[in-house]
Amino acid sequence: MTNRSVTKAAVIGTAVEFYDLALFGLAAAIVFNDQFFPADAPLAGTLGSFTAFAVGFLARPIGGVVFGHVGDRLGRKPALVLTLLLMGLSTTCIGLLPTYDQVGLAAPIMLVVLRLAQGFGAGAEFAGALVMVAETSDPRRRGLWASLPGTGVQIGILVATLVFTVFAPLPSFESWGWRVPFLLSLVGVGVGLFFRIRVPESELFERERARGVSRFPVLEVVRRQPRHLLIAVALNAPYGAIGYILNVFVLSYVTKTLGLPATVGLTANIVSAVVGIVLMPLFGLLADRVGRRPVFLGAALSLSLFAFPMFWLIDTGRPVLVILALTLGYGVCVTAMFAVLGSMLTELFGTRHRYSGIAVSREWTAALASGPAPLVAATLVANAGGASWPIALLLMGCSAVIGIAVLLAPETRAKELGDRLSHEPVGSHAVI
Template identity: 85%
Template structure:
């Protein structure tokens, strides 16, 4: 199977998995507060929904270690198949849950349990797709190829948002209509499994396995490449929080605080995802031409400058300005960061523990920053009496942290991932 075929399978599988993740975020922002929490306490319901959203991220570091270990010892392919299966079944289960009015406190408890299963499966999904694509790519085009699973992420978000937007206006939406997108996940699982079972194992991993795999890759990456882990975590932590503030919290803010119809925020997410799909390969290609660092640094700087104007546009309450602000902020600036982050991560770690290194650096920071980000943002707005300036300031701070961290990262454009240098096994820094 060619590199193009491997990339296609990775993109399709990632799109299906992030369809599942995006659905939970959309439902948490719009409908879960009414379905799984007391109707007479709307603020508590909103905070409860975002808490359930954040809880899933607690399982992601565990899933990252488990599936990263499996991917580095047994193979990239088995880990990718299992993560897809876990997430799809958990998402379908959410669509079958009873509501708070039907079973009381059991409803939010069951929601949280399935969210934990979903988070466990998500713990190494993107990392696995990224590793498989990067290890089968031409080093001269790895920035482009590695960015394409990120395009799958945007496709999943776009499809989830389109489906949710289609059912939201239905009179039956609050009774059973919201369940339809979750139940459709079962179809996606079948498609994804068909694609991923046909994908061959990474030849780079097979060559590494011939020399002997690591017994405990997660421990080895901490011991051999601590600096790479710190750099990866220092980039992922602020990036993840920025992403979830933009496409989860802003949706709730527009609907609950500004009082606009839910379709306004949903259309904004659709437009930003569509623009992200179009621009992801372009930013990946640009990273191959000029380097990883210049593109990422430019994106974080642009987002910092745009943060306050973005919320000024959103606060006008005019649908077209809300859609424009979210599309520019997320669809362009956040997409640029995401596209380049893919190649940065794959080129920071050695093959023996590449899967574990990426999964750990992504998922531990996701648990600390990405999951709680919408909850923190909602609390800041509530504390400021509904004002949005604390969120704009938070975005500037997060972008600044990412900017400073990338300044410390090596430029790894066109690096040969198959190069077996001594630094990979005995050095403490990044493999350059």
């Protein structure tokens, strides 16, 4: 199994996943409030859209446990195929839903059901991509290789935003044009499956299976590596909240609160994604040279210092400054954290429960922090009379939590992923 073929399959599948996730976020910020909620209550519609967005994250912890269990017991490959199928089909079906005007309350109910199915499939998709790439990479360049699924994330966000931007100005957008990007997800699923089915199983997992896999990998990671699990949770929770505030909430903020055209926020997301695609592997390389902790800590500190200036730029209402602010905040600072997160997470856990450890730490925090973040941000701004300062403070708080977690984390650069820890006595916290 070559690392290049595995990485290609992981990046393409991750791009499809985040195309689906980004598409729902974009639609929740711009169109779902009119399509699936009463037109005579715009604020309720906006909050309802973000609630539907957040609900999907409730299914992600369950999906993380289920597919993490599949990945650690049956193999990385079958878990990746199943998650891709479930996400893609759920997204496609959203494009076929009737609206509130057509079926009333049944419309938001069906939207929520499909969002739950989408979230269930997303519960271990990215975790599996990270595990497959990391387990086939050279330890000296794992920071680079493990950052590449993150480029798939940015590619998915970029393609979703480009497609949405193309259809948003059309006169037919409100009636049926918004559905086309969701239906196009089916094409991505086909491409992703073509590559993932052809990739062999992880050799590290095969060796572990020959020795005997864990019966309950989720319970084992809690028992054997509780400290590392808590560190992973403390890294993921605030990072996820930051990402969705900048990528989803700000789009709604510049459109609904500042009254700018939707294309301004969409263009900002496009530029941020392009910058992220370019910088992601560079930050991964930097993490291979200086370590995971310095890069992660530097990015968190930079975002904290930039939080208030970022919203000062956004609040000018000038499109160029809005785009610049989000490009620096998301395209640079968030990208730097994301580039290092992959290698840190894979190096924190042993092979017997690596898939479950990453999936649980990502998805439980996604349900508790990432999903509700745009709704919390919208509520804070509404209570502040439209002012953005509470969001800047929120970003600073999230960055501080990340900084503490990084300081408590071990430096794992160039560590072998051979599963020494899984055979140590219960309660050991040795660094793998």
